[in-house]
Amino acid sequence: MATTVSSSTPIINPGSLQRLEPLQVPQRCLLGPGPSNADPRVIAAMNHQPIGHLDPAYLAIMDEVQGLLRYTWQTENPLTYAVAGTGSAAMEATLANAIEPGDRVLVAVNGYFGHRLVDMARRYGADVSTIHRPWGEAFSLDQLTTALEQYQPAVLAIVHAETSTGVCQPLAGLGAACRAQDCLLVVDTVTSLGGVPIFLDEWQVDLAYSCGQKGLSCAPGISPFTMGPRAVAKLEQRRQPVANWYLDAALLRKYWGPERVYHHTAPVNLTYALREALRLLAVEGLEARWQRHQQTAEYFWAGLADLGLTCHVAQEWRLPTLTTVRVPDGVDAKAVGRQLLMDHNIEIGGGLGDLAGKVWRVGLMGYNSHRANVDTLLQAMAEVLAQHR
Numbered sequence: 001m002a003t004t005v006s007s008s009t010p011i012i013n014p015g016s017l018q019r020l021e022p023l024q025v026p027q028r029c030l031l032g033p034g035p036s037n038a039d040p041r042v043i044a045a046m047n048h049q050p051i052g053h054l055d056p057a058y059l060a061i062m063d064e065v066q067g068l069l070r071y072t073w074q075t076e077n078p079l080t081y082a083v084a085g086t087g088s089a090a091m092e093a094t095l096a097n098a099i100e101p102g103d104r105v106l107v108a109v110n111g112y113f114g115h116r117l118v119d120m121a122r123r124y125g126a127d128v129s130t131i132h133r134p135w136g137e138a139f140s141l142d143q144l145t146t147a148l149e150q151y152q153p154a155v156l157a158i159v160h161a162e163t164s165t166g167v168c169q170p171l172a173g174l175g176a177a178c179r180a181q182d183c184l185l186v187v188d189t190v191t192s193l194g195g196v197p198i199f200l201d202e203w204q205v206d207l208a209y210s211c212g213q214k215g216l217s218c219a220p221g222i223s224p225f226t227m228g229p230r231a232v233a234k235l236e237q238r239r240q241p242v243a244n245w246y247l248d249a250a251l252l253r254k255y256w257g258p259e260r261v262y263h264h265t266a267p268v269n270l271t272y273a274l275r276e277a278l279r280l281l282a283v284e285g286l287e288a289r290w291q292r293h294q295q296t297a298e299y300f301w302a303g304l305a306d307l308g309l310t311c312h313v314a315q316e317w318r319l320p321t322l323t324t325v326r327v328p329d330g331v332d333a334k335a336v337g338r339q340l341l342m343d344h345n346i347e348i349g350g351g352l353g354d355l356a357g358k359v360w361r362v363g364l365m366g367y368n369s370h371r372a373n374v375d376t377l378l379q380a381m382a383e384v385l386a387q388h389r
């Protein structure tokens with residue numbers, strides 16, 4: 001009997017799809033919460049042809065990325081690599097590898113991304129407790145220490161740079177407080193890495209993650225991840241394997257480490273990009289980079305005051321990478337953002353969660369952190385606001 005084979009003629013027609021022009025992308029100045037503009041040298045690095053993810057030349061690039069990440073984070077953690085995915089994938093990797101089902105996890109929530117940590121931790125079977133600060137304030141070490149004593153968690157998760165509020169969470173002393181309770185410290189450094197001082201080992205942080213597209217001036221889709229010795233010891237003694245196969249550090253360490261066991265097809269071009277972004281950071285030097293961010297942000301804050309605008313966060317906690325600007329009464333925040341984009345090619349962000357409609361979020365990160373961008377933005381804001389006030 002003859003078998004039926006499917007027709008070799010496609011059933012769905014391309015129609016007008018065949019008339020699409022080659023890709024064109026508008027030139028934007030990305031001064032929102034991310035992505036920020038990538039350094040043109042990073043885009044050039046990404047432009048090379050892919051090579052195999054087990055090619056010795058690629059393996060050498062991976063080693064360089066690991067060394068550069070250790071410098072950028074100020075850590076000696078051997079298990080430091082780049083996750084193939086955005087910051088949320090690295091966040092998920094961190095929680096998936098830190099949490100065993102049933103673990104008590106404490107999350108310090110003072111913004112949108114704290115809530116995301118809670119949601120993810122629950123999905124990995126954690127028994128989650130939370131402590132809170134208003135959106136725009138940081139936790140004191142006392143408050144965190146008291147909560148550690150009260151909840152006795154196996155893991156404390158906290159955001160260093162809350163992108164929804166513009167708050168920088170002081171971390172000195174927290175690692176020691178966690179160790180005193182035999183608790184792992186997880187820190188989100190998505191909006192701080194490459195723009196704000198971070199001393200991962202000195203601060204005794206056990207796990208951290210970040211992203212490519214903010215302070216590092218890379219493209220989105222590749223994200224730093226690191227695990228210290230206490231977290232690795234827990235990983236090695238797990239009763240159950242990590243629930244997320246793709247992000248399991250026990251498997252990934254065999255690819256990023258000397259064994260070089262195939263795990264997934266690496267995002268080769270994004271790895272080129274990250275290597276270039278981190279190389280440029282190393283050439284500039286961390287201290288100079290942090291100073292550049294601080295000086296650009298202070299210049300921006302002064303300019304905002306000249307325009308009669310106010311920052312949402314008190315100066316002691318204000319992030320240099322991300323500023324939340326209060327929307328004046330009666331002004332339509334979304335309309336202003338749209339006009340900045342359409343008339344001036346400048347992207348800024350709107351408020352999230354509790355701050356929706358109440359603030360704009362302005363990022364001055366990595367390649368974009370310089371005075372010329374501030375001047376351009378302030379001038380555009382003055383023009384647009386004059387039409388909206």
Ligand SMILES: Cc1ncc(COP(=O)(O)O)c(C=O)c1O
Pocket residue numbers: 033034086087088089091113159161162163164188190191211220
């Ligand atoms: C603090 C923080 N954590 C996590 C994320 C998630 O990163 P991504 O959007 O790259 O997935 C973001 C994104 O802005 C963030 O700001």
